[in-house]
Amino acid sequence: MRIDLHTHSTASDGTDTPAELVAHAAARGLDVVALTDHDTVAGHAAAREALPAGLTLVTGAELSCRIEGTGLHMLAYLFDPKEPAFARERALLRDDRVPRAQGMVAKLRELGVPITWEQVAAIAGDGAVGRPHVATALVDLGVVPTVSDAFTSQWLANDGRAYVDKHELDPFEALRLIKGAGGVAVVAHPAAVKRGACVPEGALVELAAAGLDGIEVDHMDHDAPTRARLRSLAAELGLLTTGSSDYHGSHKTCELGEYTTDPEIYGEIVRRATGAFPVPGAGG
Structure with a gap:
């Protein structure tokens, strides 16, 4: 199996x-x-x-x-x-993804990368936008050869020049919400x-x-x-x-x-x- x-x-x-x-x-x-x-x-x-x-x-x-x-x-x-408390928190996490990605685009543009929000949004489509979509745009622009190469301190890694913090849960609260939803x-x-x-x-x-x-x-x-x-x-x-x-x-x-x-x-x-x-x- x-x-x-x-x-x-x-x-x-x-x-x-x-x-x-x-x-x-x-x-x-x-x-x-x-x-x-x-x-x-x-x-x-x-x-x-x-x-x-x-x-x-x-x-x-x-x-x-x-x-x-x-x-x-x-x-x-x-x-x-459908459990209400957990559903509300997932919505907060999901909704924060757009301004976060827009912030990364803004930082990349300050670094001289000709990336646009419209380009990233088109790559994400109906999905919850995230760093891989920004990374894909960097590949399409020829800035990096692969998506993995975008996740460095040069670009989008947690300590990267274009990194932007996001709304994140305390894991103990996440644990409480998960358990509360069975x-x-x-x-x-x-x-x-x-x-x-x-x-x-x-x-x-x-x-x-x-x-x-x-x-x-x-x-x-x-x-x-x-x-x-x-x-x-x-x-x-x-x-x-x-x-x-x-x-x-x-x-x-x-x-x-x-x-x-x-x-x-x-x-x-x-x-x-x-x-x-x-x-x-x-x-x-």
Whole structure:
């Protein structure tokens, strides 16, 4: 059983539509895929409608948080999307993305890059605009060769010249909201050093004590020693460990199913959730 619990579509900053994503997941031989767009559930309905036989959809979202000055992404699985408090906070996170991206465009123009907001908005389309859309514009303009090359201190990294802060949740509040909506909470890629400062291990200890369910261990941005360290920490804290591709389509080099989650851990995530159930494809 092959299970990928972290993917993105055009509802946020992926390049596959939700329908294309589930079709691609089935073609890659996945049995379960989670759609976890940034701060939004906008792609869930289309993914459900297009779900092929034999593939199960886990609904979710990836929330933008900050702790001790460090960015932290929290994956929320199988929550009730209509629960009012959590829905309001997701709207705040999502709505802040436009002024933030506009701020990055303004900084880039000050640096001499002939980028426009209209260009970035066209790339984002109906999705929740984010840094990858600005990065794609930089590629189109010939400023950098790839999207990954835009995420440096020269441009859009957390310490970059064109970086702009965004509205972010306190992770303990995020945890409270996820649990209040019947969901399961997993910290995404906590030691992804390429993205900037890592999530302090002390913060993971505190979040575990507050009810965190797990941490994403097997991820393209974690090398083998990092995965071993995180797995040991998770065992000490009684946390579940997941594996995921963090697929964004052509925005990243990873493929669906490049890293996967153990079926027993997936079963425990489903058992803990009370806000929603996995959606089986026709005949699945």
